[in-house]
Amino acid sequence: MQAVQEGQDISMIGQFGVGFYSAYLVADSVTVITKHNDDEQYIWQSEAGGHFTIQRDTQNESLGRGTKIILTMKEDQGDFLVERTLKDLVKKHSQFIQYLIRLYTTK
Secondary structure, eight states, rough: OOOHTTOOOSSTTSSSSSHHHHHGGGGEEEEEEEEESSOOOOEEOOOOOSSSSEOOOOOOOOOOSEEEEEEEGGGGGGGGGSSHHHHHHHHHHOOOOOSSOOOOOOO
16 A cells, blocks of 8 residues: 555556466456555455556455455356365465465355
8 A cells, every 4th residue: 555655656467466367367356355464454456457446444344364355256157156166276276375275165
């Protein structure tokens, strides 16, 4: 948020990495809720058109610390809502990530 206030270049490319942009292959929009121990909680939202919003999160429960990513899936991408498919993808593509990834599911 400091970069925004200081007027620095905050173009989307490079802010989250190429892997993040693959979310738009299956989602119409992406919402990222993030909280650092020493900062407020923020919401970043975009529909992949090059525009995004960032605002302080005053409506959701505090994460405490961490990041929550919410994908609004495209209608034809229902296969990625199958729990086994998601677990297999996360396992395959996170082998070298040192951070814990949790997949919350409901039945």
